[in-house]
Amino acid sequence: MNRNTICRLIFMAVIGTVVAACSAKTQYEWGDYNKALLSYYKNPQEVAEFSEKLRESVEEAEGAGKVPPGLYAEYGYALLELGDEQAALAYFAKEQETWPESAYLMTKVISRLKEMSSATAQSDNAQNDQEDL
């Protein structure tokens, strides 16, 4: 092993460490989550597109077994915006199961949703606009 090889090895090790430090593997699979958020904020009317992108992110994350915190709830909330309460409830429940830290908020949101839908079922009055979750 001559000097040059040793230097080369040291250099490789240093670069390797730097690269590893810079592009460290992520704990979670995010898909295009922040891209989806950004394009939704640029075009707020595109809820359906946003929801679809979140669905893809959820699928990818579940496939990798690394669902990031907040993703299930984020998707559930987009579904709720689209009027799909049942699906929204399911994803809020998933968020709660996966992340105990979300329990307070998810329980609150789920029970409000259930209250609202039972209120709507009882009286068919159009007075169900209490979207104040």
Added chain:
Amino acid sequence: MLFKRFSLLVILSLVTGCAATPESKDYTAFHNSDPQSILIVPVINHSAEVEAANLFLTTLALPLAERGFYVFPTNMVKDMIEEDGLSDPYLVHTADTPQVAQLFGADSILYVEVLDWRSQYAVVSSGIVVQFLYTLKDGRSGDLLWQEQREFVYQNSGGSGNIFADLIATAITAAIDSSRSDYTPVAMAANSQALLIPGQGIPYGPHSPDRSKNESEFPASGNGKLSNATDIAAALGGPAPTTASTPTSEEQSTTSDGSVDEANGQTEDEDLTDETPTEN
């Protein structure tokens, strides 16, 4: 020979990189609070770049979740806060921290302000100047847990002489050029520098595989200061952005509880100036 020189250069820049790192912050309050979850509220924008706030908001969840914290869903939180009548970010930042945290069951709240975001054109090079203020407060007491203010200049052409800075700048420039108006890489880079540097950033959270490194990288002692900020955050009583709509006098007179003032006192109150810190 060439390799030897190059590796020396690499090691040298690493050493200087480390030597330039300031003293470790005081993480006593952070470790005592030991937050499990972080609520990211909408970003205040003081710059003329209208999209800076939302763009920045979309890049925060990832680094904090990867840091090991439960991070509340960005858009769901933004929407719920707006429906609660706090559609101006300044109102959320100045609202009572424990009260907001309680709405979501959050252990802590992260307030971010874009202090500056502008393109800079010079003869030899052009770039983007960005400056951010990050403030993390305890969700129960409202105390300041951590704060960081940073300015970055990203050059589009020309070199700074620091090969690592140049490498990063080139990568960012390439990423920006390919999608024109998407400055996400700039925000991401700013986040990593503000949040991840040992002794300066946010310690590892409960879900992080690196949590055991907290003792060495984020010791409770440090320099006795929680913050390096020269500007006062809105969450600590700082000024409203001039670009956004000004709140009514009634809302403005609402000051947060005493614990906030106490926290503000720990952020070098006397040294507060309007000077913009320049790194590099």
